[in-house]
Amino acid sequence: MSQQYRSSLILNTDSYKLSHFLQYPPGTQYVSSYIEPRGGELESVVFFGLQAFIKDVLRTPVTQDQIDEAETIAQAHVGVFNRAGWQRLIEKHGGHLPVEIEAVAEGTVLGTRIPLVQIRNTDAEFHWLGGYLETALLRAVWYPTTxxxxxxxxxxxxxxxxxxxxxxxxxxxxxxxxxxxxxxxxxxxxxxxxxxxxxxxxxxxxxxxxxxxxxxxxxxxxxxxxxxxxxxxxxxxxxxxxxxxxxxxxxxxxxxxxxxxxxxxxxxxxxxxxxxxxxxxxxxxxxxxxxxxxxxxxxxxxxxxxxxxxxxxxxxxxxxxxxxxxxxxxxxxxxxxxxxxxxxxxxxxxxxxxxxxxxxxxxxxxxxxxxxQKLDRDTMKWAMKASQVVVDGELRDVFKDPATDPGKRSKPGRLAVVREADGSHRGLRVEELGGQQNLLRPVFRDGQLLIDEDFATIRARAAEGLRV
Incomplete structure (x- = not known):
């Protein structure tokens, strides 16, 4: 395995993602998705790890060599590759990712079933990009947070x-x-x-x-x-x-x-x-x-x-x-x-x-x-799901609600997180904020890290959440 392959964001995904750019409805402009732990073995969640991933991976622009290599592998592997989309990413954005990521502050202690991360493309040409990043982004936060x-x-x-x-x-x-x-x-x-x-x-x-x-x-x-x-x-x-x-x-x-x-x-x-x-x-x-x-x-x-x-x-x-x-x-x-x-x-x-x-x-x-080591993504039932799309200027709620497993029901709409008077947290739609502070704050936009916190601050935040 070459160093080039290991560091390729384009190939840091699941194989089926390679064909997803062709699967959205015609006229799709924006897709908003979120990450949450849906339950599992632990009652409290201590959010951690996103800043390291942004610095290590997301700030690095996609290169022409990565596109060329990915196309060779993808065409041989599944027979489809979004060459035009990735090429446009370099031409229009210099390889930087036109997405915005919001997240609760690292070290925050919350309950389960609360959105911790939300991602949406900032350029309508790249509606497919947020979902494409799911594999890398979800993995980057579920493990250190767990x-x-x-x-x-x-x-x-x-x-x-x-x-x-x-x-x-x-x-x-x-x-x-x-x-x-x-x-x-x-x-x-x-x-x-x-x-x-x-x-x-x-x-x-x-x-x-x-x-x-x-x-x-x-x-x-x-x-x-x-x-x-x-x-x-x-x-x-x-x-x-x-x-x-x-x-x-x-x-x-x-x-x-x-x-x-x-x-x-x-x-x-x-x-x-x-x-x-x-x-x-x-x-x-x-x-x-x-x-x-x-x-x-x-x-x-x-x-x-x-x-x-x-x-x-x-x-x-x-x-x-x-x-x-x-x-x-x-x-x-x-x-x-x-x-x-x-x-x-x-x-x-x-x-x-x-x-x-x-x-x-x-x-x-x-x-x-x-x-x-004795943990996995199911320890806290982590998932990333789309919750809203914009198609030809029209907002559409997106969610799943499987009759065979109600626990996998996902949240619709553009989401926010608030802290309640008793210190607990709650996820809700942004339209329901009503002047409350949204704890999902922008941390990354268009290739740039927006918040760079030190470990002492994050550690202190986790200590605040400790209850006997």
Missing amino acids: VASLSFACKRILLRYLVDTAESPDAVLPFQLHDFGARGATSEESAGLGGAGHLLNFLGTDTLSALLVARRHYHEPMAGFSIPASEHSTMTSWGREHEVDAYRNMIERFAGPKKILAFVVDSYDLWHAVDQLVGMELKTLVENTGGRVVIRPDSGDPIAVLPRLIEHLMTRFGHRVNAKGYRVLPDFIRVIQGDGVNLDSLPRILESLKMRGLSTENAVFGMGGGLL
Whole structure:
């Protein structure tokens, strides 16, 4: 696959789109379409990712080479290609896209079934263009928004348990869910976009690509943080007989005042490692780092293993009872659970800690595939649908209403989004605004990015939407 092909907007679509320019009614001038999540597994939506796509893709003009290549492929593939339309795009607009995109502000937290993006052509000659962009545009927003929304749902769960069991929830929450998903994502681009979506809600990540997305597209010098940490190969390379030396090396290399390090302890016998090696042989070293040592189990059922592990550490290092009546490890030691964590297991793990009288601040969590990969377009039932056309100057509502699936009914008309007095949001027709502020604001028009927000602003907006 050539670099030219990968970067071709004309070929960044579904095959059937190649023939759609011939399928609209004669005299069609404008087509307006919108994107929304129609429901699914998550109640709250954290919108994210459109600005990165506009900067990466939509601002780049279509070229003659791309037209020539696309024609060769399209004619051989489906036997039809809109050569005249794409050629006219270069002649009339220099290859820039004559469309306007409106969207809610990134980081906004809304419910489902609310339009997040709306697109319409600005030149009547290119009524076919908005629909042609559906594949690329929908994909550009459904994935990072779904990850951001999933991460947000986890944040809400974590906060609820911290409020119940910890004295200072706000001090713990920002780092309580760490992104371990880079290696499980289908591409570096996916890892970066999804990882950046997670960083709207938390500050911990091991996905370096996410830092680049936030840096290059959202003006954020450093969006997330990590610590020195081990993997099994760096531990087991010492040999079983020198397991304690592997742990000692980690502490000697990376520990210090206000420093944090983590090492995995289940390479052989987790309980021997915790009770004998960390809890006895290295006890004084752990207690006197001036920072924090984080212990990571990586096998077994976390609902059973995690509370037992924390209690073993309390036996060796002691604990205090906080103002909420829950036991807490000393500040110099904590636990991170990075295996088997997902939206379904997380509340059950937290409940297991709470039921044992253990504050959930004792543990932080890592999510890999459960955060960046175990989701798809149907997780939130994403769709882009046409809602209005103009044919020979006449406005026509456009919608679908399948008798076999009422959940797929789409919205008619040119749309707007408003914020209600109770903080919720509602989609409606622009004619029904009645002076209310339309939260669908223009972000792109005729090749130009109109709003360029920084990551801190978007992150703050997502934080405003958090409810316990």
